[in-house]
Structure formats: structure tokens, C-alpha cells
Amino acid sequence: MIEGLFAGLDVSTQGCKLVVLDARSGETVHVDAVEYDSDLPSYGTRGGTVRSDDEGVSESDPWMWIEAVRRVLSGLADSPADSSLIRCISVSGQQHGLVALDAQGGLARPRSKLWNDHSTVEECEWLTERIGGPERMIEEVGNVQRTGYTAGKILHMVRREPEAYQRAATLFLVHDFVNWYLTGGVAVMEPGDTSGMALWNPATSCWSTTVLDAIAPDLASKLPEVGTSDRTIGSVAKELVDSFGLSPSCRVDAGSGDNMYGAIGTGNVDPGVVTISLGTSGTVYTVLDDPWVDPTGEIAAFCDSTGRHLPLLCVSNMANGYAAVRDRFELSHEGFNELIERTEPGNSGRLILPWYEGERTPDLPLAAPLYFGFQTDDFRPEILARAVLEGHVLNLHAGFERMPVSTGEVRLTGGLSRSPAWRQTIADVFEVDAVPVEGEGAALGAAIHAAWVLGKEAGSDVSLAELVERCVPIDTARRTSPREGAVAVYRKAKPLFKALSRRVRGLDGEDPFALRADLAKRGNPD
Numbered sequence: 001m002i003e004g005l006f007a008g009l010d011v012s013t014q015g016c017k018l019v020v021l022d023a024r025s026g027e028t029v030h031v032d033a034v035e036y037d038s039d040l041p042s043y044g045t046r047g048g049t050v051r052s053d054d055e056g057v058s059e060s061d062p063w064m065w066i067e068a069v070r071r072v073l074s075g076l077a078d079s080p081a082d083s084s085l086i087r088c089i090s091v092s093g094q095q096h097g098l099v100a101l102d103a104q105g106g107l108a109r110p111r112s113k114l115w116n117d118h119s120t121v122e123e124c125e126w127l128t129e130r131i132g133g134p135e136r137m138i139e140e141v142g143n144v145q146r147t148g149y150t151a152g153k154i155l156h157m158v159r160r161e162p163e164a165y166q167r168a169a170t171l172f173l174v175h176d177f178v179n180w181y182l183t184g185g186v187a188v189m190e191p192g193d194t195s196g197m198a199l200w201n202p203a204t205s206c207w208s209t210t211v212l213d214a215i216a217p218d219l220a221s222k223l224p225e226v227g228t229s230d231r232t233i234g235s236v237a238k239e240l241v242d243s244f245g246l247s248p249s250c251r252v253d254a255g256s257g258d259n260m261y262g263a264i265g266t267g268n269v270d271p272g273v274v275t276i277s278l279g280t281s282g283t284v285y286t287v288l289d290d291p292w293v294d295p296t297g298e299i300a301a302f303c304d305s306t307g308r309h310l311p312l313l314c315v316s317n318m319a320n321g322y323a324a325v326r327d328r329f330e331l332s333h334e335g336f337n338e339l340i341e342r343t344e345p346g347n348s349g350r351l352i353l354p355w356y357e358g359e360r361t362p363d364l365p366l367a368a369p370l371y372f373g374f375q376t377d378d379f380r381p382e383i384l385a386r387a388v389l390e391g392h393v394l395n396l397h398a399g400f401e402r403m404p405v406s407t408g409e410v411r412l413t414g415g416l417s418r419s420p421a422w423r424q425t426i427a428d429v430f431e432v433d434a435v436p437v438e439g440e441g442a443a444l445g446a447a448i449h450a451a452w453v454l455g456k457e458a459g460s461d462v463s464l465a466e467l468v469e470r471c472v473p474i475d476t477a478r479r480t481s482p483r484e485g486a487v488a489v490y491r492k493a494k495p496l497f498k499a500l501s502r503r504v505r506g507l508d509g510e511d512p513f514a515l516r517a518d519l520a521k522r523g524n525p526d
């Protein structure tokens with residue numbers, strides 16, 4: 001049996017969260033959080049990022065994340081969790097963000113380009129052409145080059161900020177940088193987060209020297225070693241022991257990306273379980289024993305944090321459209337749900353392609369939203385609310401259909417999973433039960449992973465599946481099942497969405513006007 005307390009840190013786009021877990025009882029004994037905008041106003045962020053007049057730029061100061069980590073650790077002094085009993089800490093980090101350190105441990109570049117930075121379109125296109133096209137790129141790194149991934153961010157620095165690149169001695173991802181701080185200087189990477197850089201091939205577990213050399217001949221020398229995910233990498237630094245009462249023997253887990261730990265935090269540790277995360281972005285992922293590489297590059301080929309694989313779909317637009325409608329009509333969450341109840345599934349063929357800030361899937365960094373099927377008197381709150389909701393869910397499902405998985409239920413996490421309207425629409429569109437997971441998502445997954453890893457190193461035979469069963473709270477009371485009538489409507493709405501999406505991108509497909517006319521004929525399915 002694994003004894004003691006284990007801590008999970010989730011350093012996300014908008015805030016930092018700490019979860020402390022008693023692995024023996026499965027109880028979360030302490031939760032704390034810092035929101036960058038309100039709690040650390042000196043950094044001048046909005047939504048966790050420093051806004052720029054330059055199109056597509058989304059950046060943050062990495063020291064803001066460290067200050068947030070220090071704040072949540074300082075909160076342990078007034079919590080039920082005895083910091084001296086924490087045996088291991090694990091870090092979940094927002095994926096893809098680039099942190100550049102100089103040889104003295106300072107920032108070679110003052111800000112980190114984040115996952116939702118779309119300013120590297122030119123670099124991604126140039127790199128893809130240099131390598132020999134998308135198919136050749138997939139052979140090299142298992143993925144195409146997207147603006148969200150790290151490779152284009154590094155090339156952007158090489159081409160446009162060469163002095164900063166020359167100063168850089170170490171190039172990190174977000175969670176690696178936090179690990180470096182926690183350990184007092186251990187520089188190492190692991191397969192889960194690293195596979196999202198589009199430099200390292202998750203199918204072969206190797207860096208692509210072809211892609212590295214195309215970016216810069218010395219790039220390999222600036223990248224830390226890639227170890228394994230299921231190990232600790234060092235003990236906490238003495239400064240943390242002195243400042244926060246941590247034990248000198250407290251270990252730091254290898255950590256991983258937020259999607260890898262979101263899987264664990266939703267009980268998604270065996271093939272057949274699917275997680276949908278509904279937050280700033282929307283993601284769908286599942287665990288596979290063997291690598292799977294999408295020949296189109298639309299589904300990301302990632303490793304997970306247990307030695308297996310995590311094919312992942314990500315759409316960059318999710319909460320933004322929902323939030324904009326609520327703000328425009330001054331709606332509470334409950335008010336939005338009430339509007340949805342006044343409308344019918346399918347919205348009589350009124351549809352929005354919800355590409356508000358570019359889009360990652362499909363890969364359209366310059367995309368803008370498209371309103372389809374609206375008459376002049378249709379721009380009413382209830383019709384727009386349903387169009388936004390269905391647009392986001394249909395966009396997510398259009399990508400999911402490519403994934404090599406079938407499932408009887410999906411696990412929901414993220415703030416929008418608390419909405420009955422979102423749960424019901426997902427259940428109806430995906431045609432499976434939608435089950436929300438309580439708890440703290442990626443931060444909880446990080447704490448569970450810390451307990452599992454330290455247990456393995458101590459010779460414990462407690463499996464990750466056992467820990468998940470004990471520690472992950474599934475909200476069965478809010479299980480939502482698909483409705484037969486709504487499923488029938490969405491079986492017509494899904495081809496309409498895909499046909500419209502293809503037409504806008506100049507691809508062949510069915511006639512969206514004919515499909516809309518057929519859908520608009522249907523009455524209320526309930």
C-alpha cells in the first residue's frame with residue numbers, strides 16, 4: 001500500500017492549481033488555485049496571456065508561472081495537508097509552450113509562445129516545404145507542423161530573433177521548466193509532452209535529425225535528454241524545503257502535459273475509454289497500447305505518461321464562442337441552458353462554423369466563423385445560443401470520427417462539463433453516455449501519477465488502475481444518455497456540418513444547401 005501525501009500541480013493557460021492527495025484513502029485533502037489575471041495583476045495578462053497588436057501572438061512570462069507555483073505552495077501552511085508529509089510532486093503543464101533559458105538560468109527570451117499562438121504560420125509552411133511536404137513530415141515526427149506545436153516557435157525565434165536563439169542554452173516545454181525550478185536545475189524531458197513538439201517521433205521514440213537540422217544546425221545541443229515518464233527525476237530544491245516546509249526527501253516526478261494527466265484524472269488509463277475536455281480549447285483523447293499515426297496529421301500522435309500512446313484531437317475554439325454569447329446577452333450559465341431548452345436539436349438547419357480565432361482541427365490558423373442558414377429574423381438569443389453550442393460539438397465530433405476507437409461512454413472534464421446543455425448535446429451527437437468527472441482534472445491526474453511512480457520505485461504492486469479507481473470521483477448522478485429523436489436529427493446535422501466545412505476549405509463534398517433543406521423539414525424530435 002502506498003502511504004503519505006502526493007501533490008499535483010497544474011500550470012495551465014489561465015491559472016495554476018495544486019491538489020494534495022492521500023493515496024491510501026483516495027481523498028483529496030487540499031486544493032488551492034491562483035488565477036493569473038486577478039491574483040497576479042502585475043503581469044498584465046488577460047486570459048493568462050499578454051495581448052499583442054501583432055496578429056496571432058499569444059505569450060506569457062514564464063516567471064509568472066513560478067510565482068503562481070510559489071503562491072499555492074505557500075498556502076500549504078494554513079491547510080490540513082502537512083507539507084512535510086508530501087512524498088512526491090508531479091507537474092502537469094499546458095502543452096507546446098516554448099521556454100528558452102540562457103546558460104545562467106535566466107530567460108533568453110522574455111516571454112513564452114503558447115499553444116494558442118498562431119504567429120508561426122509562415123514558419124510551419126516553410127519547414128514543411130523544406131522537409132518535402134506533409135507526408136514526409138509525418139514520416140519524420142508522426143505529426144504535421146501546426147502553429148500550436150513547438151517546432152514552429154523555435155524556428156520563429158531562429159529566423160526573427162536570432163540573438164535570443166543564440167543566447168538560449170536550453171529549450172524547454174512549460175512543465176519541464178517548472179520541474180527545473182522545483183529541482184533546482186534538473187533539465188530533462190519525457191515522451192508525453194515531448195511528442196507534442198513536432199520534433200520527436202512518438203512512434204520511433206527518436207528526435208528527427210532532419211527536422212532539427214532544418215531549423216538550426218545546433219538545435220539538438222539545446223534540447224534536454226528525453227527520459228521515461230514513469231520515474232522521478234530528483235528531489236525538491238533546498239530553497240523549497242526552507243520556504244514551504246517540504247521534506248528534503250520529497251521527490252519530483254517526470255511530469256507531463258495537461259492532456260496526459262487529464263487522461264489519468266478522468267480514469268482514462270486503459271484502451272476503450274474516451275475523455276472529452278471542455279475548456280479554453282476542446283480535446284478528445286484515448287489510450288492505446290500501440291502507436292497510431294493519422295496519415296492526414298489531423299489527429300495528433302502523442303505518447304501518454306505511462307509508456308503507452310494517446311492519440312488526441314484538439315480544437316482551439318470551445319469556451320470562447322459560449323462565453324461570447326453569454327456576454328452579449330448577459331446570460332448566466334443557467335440562463336444559457338434555459339435558452340437551449342426553448343429550441344430544437346438541429347436548429348432547423350441554422351449552423352455556425354465556430355472558428356472564432358483560427359482553428360487547429362481542421363488546421364486553419366487564419367479561419368473566421370461562418371453563419372449558415374440564417375434568415376434576417378433569426379439572430380435571436382435562443383437561436384444563436386443553440387447554433388454556437390451545436391457548432392462547437394459538431395466541430396469536435398467531425399475530428400473524433402477519424403480516431404481509431406469505439407466506446408460506450410465518454411468521460412467529461414472541464415468547466416463546461418457542469419452544463420446540462422453541453423452534456424446532453426455531446427451525448428446526442430456522439431451517441432454515447434456522457435459522464436462528468438468531479439475533482440480537479442489534470443492536477444488530480446498529476447497527484448495520482450506521483451503516487452504511482454513513487455510506489456513503483458519503492459516496490460509497491462499497486463497499479464495505476466487501482467489508484468484511479470480509488471481516487472477519481474465519477475459523477476454517476478449526472479450521467480447523460482442520448483435521446484433517440486435527437487440522435488436521428490444529428491445524424492443529418494453531422495453530414496451537413498462536414499459538407500459545409502469542406503466547401504469552405506475548397507474540398508469536394510455533398511451539397512450543404514440540399515442537406516440543410518432536408519434537416520430544416522424536421523420537426524421537434526422530442
